Amino acid sequence: MGLIDLKYNMSSVQGRFKHLSLSQEEYSRFNTKVLGLGDVSKQGEHIDALVAIFDLEGFTSFCNQTDPLLVVPDYLDQMLKWLFLHISENFKKETVGNDVILWGKFPFYTKFLGDGILFLWDTNGLGQASMGNIIINLYKTCVAYTEDFLPEASKQFSKVPAKLRCGVARGQIIAIGGGKDFVGPCINEASRLQKVSQLSFAFSKRGFDPSECFSKTWQNEFIIKKIVVRGLGEDVLVSILKREYDALPPEEQQYFQEP
Numbered sequence: 185m186g187l188i189d190l191k192y193n194m195s196s197v198q199g200r201f202k203h204l205s206l207s208q209e210e211y212s213r214f215n216t217k218v219l220g221l222g223d224v225s226k227q228g229e230h231i232d233a234l235v236a237i238f239d240l241e242g243f244t245s246f247c248n249q250t251d252p253l254l255v256v257p258d259y260l261d262q263m264l265k266w267l268f269l270h271i272s273e274n275f276k277k278e279t280v281g282n283d284v285i286l287w288g289k290f291p292f293y294t295k296f297l298g299d300g301i302l303f304l305w306d307t308n309g310l311g312q313a314s315m316g317n318i319i320i321n322l323y324k325t326c327v328a329y330t331e332d333f334l335p336e337a338s339k340q341f342s343k344v345p346a347k348l349r350c351g352v353a354r355g356q357i358i359a360i361g362g363g364k365d366f367v368g369p370c371i372n373e374a375s376r377l378q379k380v381s382q383l384s385f386a387f388s389k390r391g392f393d394p395s396e397c398f399s400k401t402w403q404n405e406f407i408i409k410k411i412v413v414r415g416l417g418e419d420v421l422v423s424i425l426k427r428e429y430d431a432l433p434p435e436e437q438q439y440f441q442e443p
Contacts, residue, residue: 188218221361228359231366232307234315235374236291236322236352238267239300240345255341266333267301267325274321288317293366300378304366307354307391315354316397319387322350323425326384349384351377354391373420376413381436383428389421409440 190213195205240246240263247256277285289310291303305318329348337344355370370388377386394403406423413420421443429440 188213190214219361221364223361229363231304231357231359232354233357233366233368233370234305234307234310234318234352234354235357235368235370236303236305236318236350237297237300237371237374237378238303238325239297239349239351239378241347241349242343242345243299246341246343246345249343259337259341259344262337263333264296264301267329270325270328271321274324275317288314288321293363295365302371304357312393312396315392316394316402319352319392319397320402322352323385326350330384347384349378350386351375351379352387353377354388373413377420377422380411380413380422380424381439382432383424385428386422386424389423392423394423408443410443411440 190206190210193205193207194202197203246252246259249255272290275286275288275290277287279285289305291305293302293304295302305315307315326348330346334344334346351374353370353373355368355373357366357368357371359366373388377388380386389408394406394408398406405425405427407426407429408421408423409429410419410421412418419441424440429437
């Protein structure tokens with residue numbers, strides 16, 4: 185998807201100048217088909233979704249080191265395999281015979297974003313407790329990156345991204361190209377929330393009831409604050425980790441208001 189290998193030539197113009205050229209057939213290959221989305225004009229299916237976006241803090245610096253082609257592919261291969269394995273293991277409650285008993289659904293759609301990854305869950309039929317399990321799984325993944333993956337990766341690579349951040353939101357998304365991609369304000373919201381201050385984890389309060397999502401122990405891990413999210417044009421109630429908020433310097437805490 186998005187990759188197009190055109191066969192360029194060098195052609196003379198007026199017998200003097202050389203210019204890049206394409207055959208008519210090659211020239212016509214540059215069109216919307218390269219996106220691999222099919223007919224985007226067809227009415228797309230609306231889906232109530234839970235959106236999670238992971239982002240690697242410091243990935244740009246990691247890619248700017250000397251000879252990044254020697255380290256970036258290997259790091260991404262290891263990190264992505266670890267990420268999917270960790271999420272799947274966290275969803276596994278137990279194995280009974282040939283069946284794997286789960287705490288919750290896997291996402292129905294994933295997409296690599298260059299310095300992170302998008303996950304989409306269909307919330308149809310999911311109760312608050314099930315969505316709470318998804319949120320805890322995502323949070324535990326951020327923690328495990330710092331505590332488990334980072335120390336091992338730092339033995340192999342320099343300037344390893346120091347933090348895996350995650351933003352979560354609920355809302356309606358629209359399938360385009362027959363479900364090959366998705367758009368919706370909640371995707372943008374999740375993207376913004378993973379960049380809030382110096383936090384590693386935040387989720388929009390909209391569509392989540394912490395008293396039903398979490399046990400008392402987990403409820404005490406989160407606090408609700410009101411923030412202005414750039415690009416959304418409105419105040420957003422977000423749940424963030426109390427310990428991360430308490431660790432912020434006073435000048436950062438002032439951006440978080442009581443609801």
